[in-house]
């Protein structure tokens with residue numbers, strides 16, 4: 001029988017299906033894409049937690065994109081930057097770093113388009129994502145942003161998962177447990 005974790009974010013409740021991702025670990029599957037209500041609520045709350053003075057939000061493809069869009073609107077920022085998972089033909093001088101993520105077994109990469117890298121030179125950046133878990137994606141994002149000559153002034157997410165709940169260098173709205181599989 002399908003098991004669920006009840007997630008509470010402020011006044012909003014969601015039933016997240018618990019899905020195995022390996023022989024030993026299951027996660028409560030949090031899919032922000034398509035959840036307009038939660039995206040808007042989370043953005044309005046995160047807007048209170050980001051510094052007043054920053055230049056760009058930077059998010060990671062793909063689940064962070066609607067959140068960055070709405071958070072940009074809430075904080076009056078006309079543009080934000082999306083770090084992609086693959087190099088596209090239309091990119092100029094893309095820069096890549098390897099990344100390991102809890103939900104993807106195959107090696108992944110994170111890509112910053114050179115045009116976006118130029119925009120980030122000497123800028124103050126807030127990284128925004130849906131979930132921070134192992135921190136692998138966040139670290140890769142930070143590496144790309146700093147290589148471009150920008151400074152990360154804050155890191156925010158809707159959820160912190162597993163050990164990320166103890167991090168003091170991120171702001172988040174709710175905790176998400178991991179579910180070890182024992183038999």
Ligand SMILES: Nc1ncnc2[nH]cnc12
Pocket residue numbers: 027028029030031102103131132133161176
């Ligand atoms: N619990 C989760 N659900 C969806 N994506 C994730 N990425 C990291 N943890 C996740």
